[in-house]
Amino acid sequence: MGKARIIFHVDMNSFYASVEQSHNPALKGKAIAIAGNPKERRGIIVTSSYEARHKGIYTTMNVGEALRKCPELILLPPDFPKYRAASKAMFAILRSYSELIEPVSIDEGYLDITEIAQERHPIDIAREIQLRIMNELDLPCSIGIAPNKFLAKTASDMKKPMGITILRKREIQEKLWPLPVIEMHGVGESTAKKLNALKIHTIGELANVDEYIIRQSLGKNGVRLRMRANGEDSREVDPNAIFETKSVGNSTTLPIDETDVDELEKTFFKLSEKVAERLDAKKLCGSTISIQIRDADWHNHSKSKTFQNPVYNKEMIFEEAIKLFHKSWNGAPIRLLGVTVSNVLERKQSVEQLSIFNFEHFAKQEPIYELIDSIEKKFGKGIIQKGVEIDKTSYASKTSFSKDFLEDLKDH
Incomplete structure (x- = not known):
């Protein structure tokens, strides 16, 4: 039987707000909040400082409501390059302790310290990590210590900010x-x-x-x-897990609570277009299309459909999204719409299933496949590829910020 694992969950406290306070010390001790678009109704609080939270400000709160509750609230637009740099620096500190790091998002990750814990007590290691992140980056974090990922994540939530919590299975x-x-x-x-x-x-x-x-x-x-x-979780800390894209989606908050079908369909088309662009940029396709509807009373509704063959073009995404929408919308005013393609895989890995609709098309291509097989037998597998891959580094491939920042971590 192998030695018991010791896993940390490192969770940065009020990350975006803390980064802003670190860059501008005049903001320290003040109620600040990061909002998606502070000047518009669609402005929603993304995160806030602990000073703001103590005054009733919370994530997803509408900007107008937040200002009514806390008139002295300082609103800032998100500065993603700044947060990205801070995240990279934080993960660099973690990596100096172990290569077994699994980033979960821009501001949290798991760290397996089983090996180094043979020489030092886990609490001492956690205190050192916490102090280094504070002293070197001027950022607070909480750390959960446990024998598995679930308990470590649970432990890190128990004491914020600047907490260190051990959670044993027997507890x-x-x-x-x-x-x-x-x-x-x-x-x-x-x-x-x-x-x-x-x-x-x-x-x-x-x-x-x-x-x-x-x-x-x-x-x-x-x-x-x-x-x-029951405290059971056998998942290992996997440094590559976060790089596996599982879904590509886009959502938008509407300028007004909308009931006009034409406007809603236009929004669905724009969202489908953006999702298709991102799938194209990442050379992906997916077999499930989902829509999200949030009404004026903040009730969320979702509906999805899974297909035999993967999809990636905007026309099909839009067509299916609209069908799902009309099946699930009850006519209530809508404040947010979203479209997601999930169960994604690389297009070159996808194999279109034969059906009565596409059999004829594939039958025509059969002689070509036979020719390719004979060439590959002679010169080696993969000598001929279907299509040409063009490297597309575009805005579309960089729009899922919570995952795309991890590109930085590939080069460590």
């Missing part, structure tokens, strides 16, 4: 089980409602529910959540 009955399921990492509002309908209200009730019941209601995800509630 979960006392510390986690009494909590409502909505407070468990991996459980959102929708899942919490489904669990509540099964009379599962606490993490302890989830941990002890019959596996058959949870599987029937929530499938594999339910079984996984039940395991997490």
